[in-house]
Amino acid sequence: MAYKIVKKKVLNPQIFLMEVEAPLIAKKAEPGQFIILRIDEYGERVPFTIADFDREKGTVTIIVQIVGKTTKDLAEVEEGAALLDFAGPLGMPTPLEGLKKVAVIGGGLGTAIAYPQAKKLHSLGADVTVITGFRNKDLIILEDELKAVSNKLIVATDDGSNGNQGFVTDMLKKEIESGERYDEVIAIGPLVMMKFVCKLTEQYDIPTTVSMNPVMIDGTGMCGGCRVTVGGETKFACVDGPDFDGHKIDWDSAMKRGRMFADYEKRSCEEGHCRIGRTNKEDQKYA
Amino acid sequence: MPNMRSDKNPMPEQCPNVRNKNFLEVTTGYTEEMAVDEAKRCLNCKTRPCMQGCPVSVKIPEFIAYIAEGEFEKAYQKIKETNALPAVCGRVCPQEKQCESKCVRGIKQESVGIGRLERFVADWHMKNVEDKIEVPEPNGKKVAVVGSGPSGLTVAGDLAKRGYKVTVFEAFHTAGGVLMYGIPEFRLPKDIVQKEIDNLRAMGVDIQTDVIIGKTIMVDELLDEMGYDAVYIGSGAGLPSFMGLEGESLNGVYSANEFLTRINLMKGYKFPEYDTPVYVGKNVAVLGGGNVAMDAARSAKRLGAENVYIVYRRGKEELPARAEEVHHAEEEGIIFKLLQNPTKFIGNEDGWVTQMEVIHMELGEPDASGRRRPVPVEGSEEVLDIDTVVVAIGQTPNPLIRKTTKGLDTNSHGCIIADEETGKTSKEHVYAGGDVVTGAATVILAMGAGKAAAEAIDKELNA
Numbered sequence: 246m247a248y249k250i251v252k253k254k255v256l257n258p259q260i261f262l263m264e265v266e267a268p269l270i271a272k273k274a275e276p277g278q279f280i281i282l283r284i285d286e287y288g289e290r291v292p293f294t295i296a297d298f299d300r301e302k303g304t305v306t307i308i309v310q311i312v313g314k315t316t317k318d319l320a321e322v323e324e325g326a327a328l329l330d331f332a333g334p335l336g337m338p339t340p341l342e343g344l345k346k347v348a349v350i351g352g353g354l355g356t357a358i359a360y361p362q363a364k365k366l367h368s369l370g371a372d373v374t375v376i377t378g379f380r381n382k383d384l385i386i387l388e389d390e391l392k393a394v395s396n397k398l399i400v401a402t403d404d405g406s407n408g409n410q411g412f413v414t415d416m417l418k419k420e421i422e423s424g425e426r427y428d429e430v431i432a433i434g435p436l437v438m439m440k441f442v443c444k445l446t447e448q449y450d451i452p453t454t455v456s457m458n459p460v461m462i463d464g465t466g467m468c469g470g471c472r473v474t475v476g477g478e479t480k481f482a483c484v485d486g487p488d489f490d491g492h493k494i495d496w497d498s499a500m501k502r503g504r505m506f507a508d509y510e511k512r513s514c515e516e517g518h519c520r521i522g523r524t525n526k527e528d529q530k531y532a
Numbered sequence: 533m534p535n536m537r538s539d540k541n542p543m544p545e546q547c548p549n550v551r552n553k554n555f556l557e558v559t560t561g562y563t564e565e566m567a568v569d570e571a572k573r574c575l576n577c578k579t580r581p582c583m584q585g586c587p588v589s590v591k592i593p594e595f596i597a598y599i600a601e602g603e604f605e606k607a608y609q610k611i612k613e614t615n616a617l618p619a620v621c622g623r624v625c626p627q628e629k630q631c632e633s634k635c636v637r638g639i640k641q642e643s644v645g646i647g648r649l650e651r652f653v654a655d656w657h658m659k660n661v662e663d664k665i666e667v668p669e670p671n672g673k674k675v676a677v678v679g680s681g682p683s684g685l686t687v688a689g690d691l692a693k694r695g696y697k698v699t700v701f702e703a704f705h706t707a708g709g710v711l712m713y714g715i716p717e718f719r720l721p722k723d724i725v726q727k728e729i730d731n732l733r734a735m736g737v738d739i740q741t742d743v744i745i746g747k748t749i750m751v752d753e754l755l756d757e758m759g760y761d762a763v764y765i766g767s768g769a770g771l772p773s774f775m776g777l778e779g780e781s782l783n784g785v786y787s788a789n790e791f792l793t794r795i796n797l798m799k800g801y802k803f804p805e806y807d808t809p810v811y812v813g814k815n816v817a818v819l820g821g822g823n824v825a826m827d828a829a830r831s832a833k834r835l836g837a838e839n840v841y842i843v844y845r846r847g848k849e850e851l852p853a854r855a856e857e858v859h860h861a862e863e864e865g866i867i868f869k870l871l872q873n874p875t876k877f878i879g880n881e882d883g884w885v886t887q888m889e890v891i892h893m894e895l896g897e898p899d900a901s902g903r904r905r906p907v908p909v910e911g912s913e914e915v916l917d918i919d920t921v922v923v924a925i926g927q928t929p930n931p932l933i934r935k936t937t938k939g940l941d942t943n944s945h946g947c948i949i950a951d952e953e954t955g956k957t958s959k960e961h962v963y964a965g966g967d968v969v970t971g972a973a974t975v976i977l978a979m980g981a982g983k984a985a986a987e988a989i990d991k992e993l994n995a
Contacts, residue, residue, distance in 0.1 A: 269748050283705055289798065289807040290705075314807055330705040332742040462798065462808075465703055465744055466930050467770040468790035472781050479774065479781060484932070498781050501883025505783040509809030517804040 247327035248282075251304055256386040260310045260354060261320060262296070268303030270295075270333045276361035277339030277456065277488050280305060281464045283330035284318055290462050291315045294358040294433075294487070295334060305333075308357030308386075314513040335464040336487045339431070339454065341365050346372040348420065348427045349395075350413050350442055352434020353379060356387055358456060359433045360394070367394040374420065374427070375399070378413035378438070382406040414441050427451050432491060436500050443491035455491035457482045459502060474498050535572035540645040552833045552864040555717045555801055559623075564604075567652040571599035573637060574644045581634040582646060587980035588615050592631055592646055599649055608657040611650060616689045617682065617979065619658060619724045622651025624715060624823075625976050626854045658727065665734040671695035673993050676760040678745045678933070681709020682975045683766035683966030685732060686982030687989070692735045694990055699760075700737060703744040706797060709768055710967075711975070713797040714789075716827050718834070719857075722796075746932035751940070755961055762961045762989045765948060766982060769927040769967035775819070779877030780923075784813060784885040788824045788924035795831050813919030816840045817888055819874055820924035821850070826857040828922040829866045837920070840866050845873040845893050845906040871895070871906065875913065877921060888916050929968045937962075947971055955985030963989055 252264035270280060279294045297306035309316050322328065339362055347366055351359035356377045366373050375395040379385050380403045392398050399420075401411045409416075417430070430453040432442040439455040446453040461471040464483045471482040474495035480486065544566075545551070545559040562570065574596040582592045590611055598607035611618045627633075627647035635643035673696050677684045680702040688698045706712050711725045733739060743749060745767070754760045772787035774780055791810065794800040800810035812835040818828045821844035833840045842861070844851060847870050851858055862868070871893045878887040892912035895904035934942045941949045941958035948957055948964040955963040965981030967973055 269743065273748065287806050330742050332703070332705070332744060333747065335744070335747060462790060462793050463704065463770075465747070465770070465932060467772070468793055469772045469774065469787035470790045474781055479776075495781075498883065502781065502783060504882070506809050506811065509803070509811065513804050513807055513809065517807055 247329065248331035249327045250322060250324050251302075253322075253324040256308065257384045259384070260308060260357070260386055262306060262308050262357075263319075264297075264299075264304045264306045265328065265331055266303060267305045267331050267333075270305050270331070271298045271300050271303045274298040274305060274334040275338030276341065276365045278334035278336045279458075279464070279487060280307065280331055280333035281335060281461075282307075282319075282328050282332075284315065284322060285329050288318070288329070289315050290330070290464070292335070292458065292461055292464055292483075294456065294458065295361065296357045297361055297364075305331075308354065310354040313510045314517050317514065332464070336483060337485070339456075339488050341369060341371075344369075344371050344428050346374075346425075346427050348374045348376060348417060348425075348430045350417060350430065350432040350434065350438075351375070351377045352413055352432075352438035353384070355432075355434030355438070355456075356391070359431065360387055360390060362431055362433075363391060364394045372396050374425065376401070376413050376416045376420075378403070378411075378416070378434070380404065412441075413438060414445050417442065418445055421449055421451075429454065431455075436496065436503060439491060440494075440496040440500075443494070443496075447492050453491040454488050455494065457487045457489060457494070457499065459499070460506060472502070534575055535569060537569075537573060538641040540573075540642045540648070541566045541570040543645075543648055548860075548863040548865070551718065552830070555834060557721050558718050558860055561655050562648055562652040564602075564656075567599050567604075567649060567656075568602060570645050570649055571596045574600070575636055577636050581636065582631040582644075585630040585632070585634040587630070587976045588983060590615050590631075590650070595653065596644065596646070596649060599653060604653055604656045605661055607653045608661075611653060614983075615979070616686050617728055617975075618650050619654035620682070620711060620720065620728070621976055621979070622647050622649075622654055623720050623724075624854075624974075626974060628855045630976070658724070663731055663734075665731060667734075667736050668693055668695045670697060671994075673697065674699070674760045675989060675993075676701065676754045676758075676763045678751075678763065678765045679703075679709055679767040679966075679968075680707035680729070680739060681766060681768050681966065681978065682711060683768075683978035683982040684709065684764065685728065686979045687764045687766065687965075687986045688737045689732055689735070690983060690986035691989065692732065692737045696990075696993075698737045700732075700739045701743040701745050701749070702739060702741045703767075704797065705741050707739045707741060709766075713793045714824065714827070716792065716796055716831050718830070719827065744932065746936045751933060751937040751959075751962065761993050762963065764955070764982075764985055764989065765933060765957075765962065765964040765968055766966045766978065767930060767933055767968045768978075769972040770930045771928045771946075772923065773926045773928060774923055775874065775925060777874060777876050779879055779885065782877055782879040782885040783883050784811065784919055785877060785921040785923065788818075788820070788828045788922050789927065791828055791922045792824070792831065795835075801831075801835060810835065811920065812837050814838045815916075815918045816920040816922065817843050817874075817916065817918045818922045818924055819843050820926070821846065822852045822924065822926075823854055823857055824927075825922075825924035826853045826861050826866075828924050830861055830864055832920065832922065833864055833866060841869050841916070841918070842866055843869045843872050843874060843888075843890060845871065846903065847871055847895060850903055869916075872914075873906065873908065878915070884919065885921055886917070886919060888918050888921060890914055890916060927967075927972045929971070933968075945971055953984060954988035955981060956988060961992075
């Protein structure tokens with residue numbers, strides 16, 4: 246199979262967007278679900294959360310941050326080219342019905358994943374506050390898109406370069422202390438960010454949903470690599486999640502599991518299969 | 533006069549200390565001379581007891597008689613009458629529990645090497661004869677097959693031959709199911725499986741990879757919106773069981789599915805040429821005693837582990853793996869820690885497993901399965917230094933289909949309930965077979981179920 250990239254757009258130096266032709270997935274996709282892709286015969290299977298979908302056009306959008314071998318290689322695949330595999334939608338959709346006032350928190354790339362949740366909540370008539378955080382103002386993404394689907398948008402930067410210095414947790418705390426009463430907080434971003442959002446909301450007793458993105462292979466419950474400890478029980482992020490009750494996650498174990506293949510990732514980047522100057526067609530010939 | 537040699541012609545194979553460092557096939561197969569000599573050991577019994585031991589009733593004495601005459605292609609065609617995948621079955625069937633267990637020669641001596649002969653003719657055919665694929669006349673009916681493992685491939689082949697338009701849906705990016713992701717290259721070369729799949733495609737079977745039935749498309753959509761006249765579910769037993777022990781989420785603890793999929797399907801043994809890594813430490817413990825455990829242990833050895841242990845709670849007699857796999861594993865230096873059961877995993881500050889505690893067991897009274905129940909010996913705990921664990925204690929069917937398909941009855945183990953003779957489920961026009969019905973079993977049983985279901989589907993749709 247081949248899945249054509251109909252649009253590619255650079256959002257900041259480390260983050261880009263890809264809109265991919267995948268009509269069967271676009272027909273079923275819901276916020277919170279993910280896809281698994283493989284660039285070519287040599288590629289890993291890597292999960293990416295669905296950032297947007299267009300049922301009529303039959304496309305699914307993913308937003309990718311360059312962090313390792315696969316994402317670096319993916320950045321080299323241009324608009325008009327195709328990915329070898331693109332499967333989904335996987336995981337359970339985030340339950341959003343019935344929520345009246347929600348704070349959606351996105352940290353860095355997590356902002357991209359928080360976007361479809363905010364969009365759906367907004368369309369369901371909920372009062373949506375979006376809080377996003379970035380290291381500096383050059384890394385800010387999706388500001389206009391988020392403004393369009395929220396009642397209030399707060400963008401924070403670690404260094405204050407956009408004029409609003411602080412972490413997302415500082416912003417959330419300020420909102421809660423100023424009297425905002427949220428039914429639920431949805432937090433998506435780096436594990437450490439989600440952990441601290443949960444610590445904060447626990448104090449105020451606000452139910453908090455987080456989106457886990459561990460290493461996995463199949464995404465259908467087969468490998469068990471994506472084990473997450475939730476409330477003392479082992480869950481598979483791919484089929485039981487990826488969303489879980491953030492107050493029940495064993496963050497310490499999740500962070501340690503996240504580092505299992507770190508050394509290999511480094512090696513793969515240094516001496517791994519080089520795709521520069523090659524097309525998928527050539528790869529298939531050698532497969 | 534039959535050849536009265538008392539033992540089987542030995543199987544040529546790579547030397548244990550060479551092969552435990554490579555992923556090439558362990559056994560290299562009989563030569564023509566060996567095959568003819570072995571075939572002559574068959575007494576051609578009138579009662580054909582061997583056939584009763586075969587789940588797909590291969591006409592064993594007949595194909596062996598052809599080998600004895602040097603008519604290898606005729607022997608191949610004879611097997612193909614009832615078995616779609618002889619090259620696979622000759623390699624992975626537990627012959628000692630099936631055909632060969634019934635062989636009259638086996639009563640006092642060694643049975644005829646039926647599996648080795650089956651493999652020989654399949655390989656001979658593949659090497660010497662170009663398959664002429666005939667595309668059958670279409671009969672205008674459409675059948676969807678869920679899963680492209682041994683059971684799904686059998687249904688697809690049998691129905692395509694009768695003119696059905698068959699579409700096979702596979703969740704992974706490669707067709708073949710457990711033959712591709714589970715069984716390692718050194719036991720079942722992937723080219724062999726690929727050849728069978730290519731032949732099905734040439735016959736007109738449409739294989740759609742990257743489609744997860746129960747997620748991408750629902751079973752009801754196949755029947756109601758996409759115009760399929762029947763659906764066969766052969767999605768296997770892909771959900772790994774864990775033991776629920778302390779420390780099971782530590783880094784370095786894999787399910788056998790993850791470990792083997794990384795190696796086989798993702799070609800992790802060729803990292804970094806291929807992007808998917810597979811971590812293997814110095815001391816590896818594989819938990820379980822089946823074929824999957826043997827595959828995992830032997831793969832770990834090949835990836836450079838110094839000590840590889842099979843930790844199994846019963847004794848050697850009870851090991852469920854094929855006899856040949858146990859024998860090969862022993863030859864390759866796998867250490868068997870029998871009558872031992874893990875009780876917990878111990879990790880370091882970084883979250884990596886460093887030790888495993890086991891308790892020694894003894895065999896008590898027989899349990900429901902007829903095997904003697906292992907009972908822990910109090911105070912016999914022992915700690916083993918290990919840095920990798922592969923949990924290979926079994927798999928159950930994936931719940932994605934049963935959770936999304938109304939009217940499809942399943943049992944308490946999550947297996948689809950299907951009629952043994954026909955594969956018919958509680959849902960109209962839906963059939964099922966293989967591991968999704970039986971729980972994890974063998975390739976040949978899955979193929980047998982597929983064969984029966986193809987027959988029943990044909991009967992229903994042509995009524």
